[in-house]
């Protein structure tokens with residue numbers, strides 16, 4: 001065996017695992033089928049702007065250890081995500097806060113906003129919300145649900161809100177203060193110079209093979225290392241033998257525009273039903289860019305099919321049940337650890353990816369040391 005670990009996927013999970021393993025003196029070979037590092041957090045510089053090629057990534061965490069860890073690889077700027085929603089040309093602040101309530105109903109005090117939400121949800125209140133629609137109406141009432149949640153969510157997930165799990169909407173804060181910060185996290189920012197640099201720093205010292213499709217070269221690659229960390233789709237690993245898990249994919253229509261400032265914000269969500277895309281990202285605003293041109297990406301959400309990039313696991317009951325069966329196969333797979341959004345079929349944020357990669361690495365390294373001592 002040439003390496004202690006073969007790490008399949010050079011995204012955030014694989015990079016953190018490799019970094020932890022190398023810090024413990026282990027050797028790593030990292031393979032990725034794409035021609036670049038960093039998985040879906042890959043950023044590419046065009047016109048001096050770091051373009052988030054696979055969708056916008058805004059780092060946020062409450063975990064000081066995770067924050068200190070990423071700051072060891074990049075300087076983070078002070079970017080605070082404050083997306084706005086465009087509903088038929090009406091602009092609302094997100095997440096749902098006093099600015100949103102004032103624009104929606106003209107209310108100016110938290111008490112009046114709460115009273116209005118209470119009035120709207122009273123007819124629909126469900127003590128134990130079973131789906132996203134019930135959860136959303138409980139949280140913010142029917143007006144906000146209809147204008148800012150329903151169509152956006154249905155475009156993003158391709159399913160009615162009544163068939164989606166309620167936890168998705170609980171990702172968004174509801175605040176009775178005039179605070180447009182999308183996240184409640186203590187720490188937030190974008191790595192200056194882009195995410196690719198961050199991952200390159202974590203992977204320094206690892207052997208790397210890009211353009212390498214593990215599943216197509218499995219026997220030869222497996223022969224190189226004692227243990228495998230697999231961060232690709234769990235169902236693909238098992239050749240979809242129990243059926244395919246569902247994912248949502250995203251198509252990005254990216255354009256360079258000869259204007260300095262196209263939309264005045266990094267993120268504008270289109271929450272109406274008619275606009276075919278879910279949001280427009282204007283990448284320069286993540287780093288307060290002053291370049292003469294700008295680059296925007298329109299995001300079109302679609303059901304994943306073979307050949308597409310999987311982005312979001314669809315964690316509804318049917319898919320979770322199928323995943324549980326794959327998880328049993330994964331647990332029984334000798335020498336392989338499954339990790340990350342695709343390997344564990346979880347809607348992870350980046351900080352959670354780092355937490356789980358570190359926790360898994362700690363357990364794994366303990367185990368491997370026991371064998372080798």
Ligand code: UDP
Nearest residue numbers: 085148149152153156168169171172269271
């Ligand atoms: N959401 C919404 N309206 C918005 C933004 C978000 O209803 O304008 C809901 C929607 O259900 C979405 C969820 O919040 O699926 C999570 O959105 P987030 O922006 O966190 O998703 P991500 O950035 O991970 O794509």
